[in-house]
Amino acid sequence: MFQSVKERRTIRKYLQKDISEDLLNDLLETSCRTATVGNMQVYSIVVTRDALMKEKLAPAHFNQPMVKQAPVVLTFCADFNRFSQWCRERNAEPGYDNLLSFLNAATDALLVAQTFCTLAEAAGLGTCYLGTAIYNPQLIIDTLGLPELVFPVIAVTVGYPDERPDQVDRLSVEAVVHRERYHAFSPEDIDRLYCTKESLEENRKYVAENKKETLAQVFTEVRYTREVNEALSANLLEILKQQKFL
């Protein structure tokens, strides 16, 4: 398993081969052994196999082609709805319509999602995370019929790989691991840590294609701009309120 994690790459092209119900159920059931806050299991997973449902979900993920092409799309949701219903039916008054509870439930959903991906990849499947779930939550909520206290935190496409892309670069462990206390980086540290990434042929091309001076500018001016981040944050806040999490 170490091996499959070490060699992992995101897979966006899938064979037109279904994932059997047995395998999918085994993966889902095993993933549900993941630790959860207070063993409340405040998450849900919505399985999309139906072509029409994938078509409806696709715009929420900016029509990235893998949504329609993958045999299975999973939407992992923070879910305090079921737990709250259980409480009410047991003469207990739930108090989970707040930020802490949302983060607890989102944590549950994300940890289960990652166990699923690790297991699926070890079983020979390919996966692609769709962080876009929190960019366009309303369309997902409407399409999947998510009630209050349920919020889509991440989606994953899954299928048998029909590509083997190069592994993407990662920063050295030195960049992300701190011993005992968080250490600040000097400008020279930053140069050294980002040097490999910046000198990669594909990243140089990427900067040129976008007509920018630096790779960082592609992130701040094209991919993840302040303007879009702030608009999406406002939207997120509104929909968290609508779903009664705030």
Add this chain to the structure above:
Amino acid sequence: MFQSVKERRTIRKYLQKDISEDLLNDLLETSCRTATVGNMQVYSIVVTRDALMKEKLAPAHFNQPMVKQAPVVLTFCADFNRFSQWCRERNAEPGYDNLLSFLNAATDALLVAQTFCTLAEAAGLGTCYLGTAIYNPQLIIDTLGLPELVFPVIAVTVGYPDERPDQVDRLSVEAVVHRERYHAFSPEDIDRLYCTKESLEENRKYVAENKKETLAQVFTEVRYTREVNEALSANLLEILKQQKFL
């Protein structure tokens, strides 16, 4: 690996045996292959091995004994600080002081944390999540010296197991997996789904010890009360602002 996930249990008691630097580094480095938003790797991991540092961290985790007893405590943080520094040093203006960016960074941190735990458990180590990281973030921020745009989202204690507790119950997959659309549960569904959990000897004892009528009341009136959830949510909001994420 399926096996180690299927058989997983939270381990709170550890042998007084260190985890070698080689093993820990291998686990950390391999975990960093986990997918991250836009390959930005907006997370950090603070490793605590020092006894004095564990002692300082312990109150943030309500003095649960495993914090001081485990050879290693890991604090996984949402981190847009390093990335923003890189941007500024590359003539790019970062715009990551907002809710969306916090959730993106928290997602990175949580997915990496779960890969770490899955790998550590497959390697024979035991782990225990400390969701308390978001309950008392200030003490963690102060102890570990976390700068702005860094926020502790979850902690994990790790060590060689010195116990083999029974596995805790889980709801059947039917409770958490929805096909195509989210389905509402009838009161009878809830009875059926929670029946096993409610009838467990340890849960019956737990209800009796807490002098409650139902297991749900132990959650709403003792463990995760509205009052505490709301106070911690207000605190969380304030510290997210202080760390410049909002």
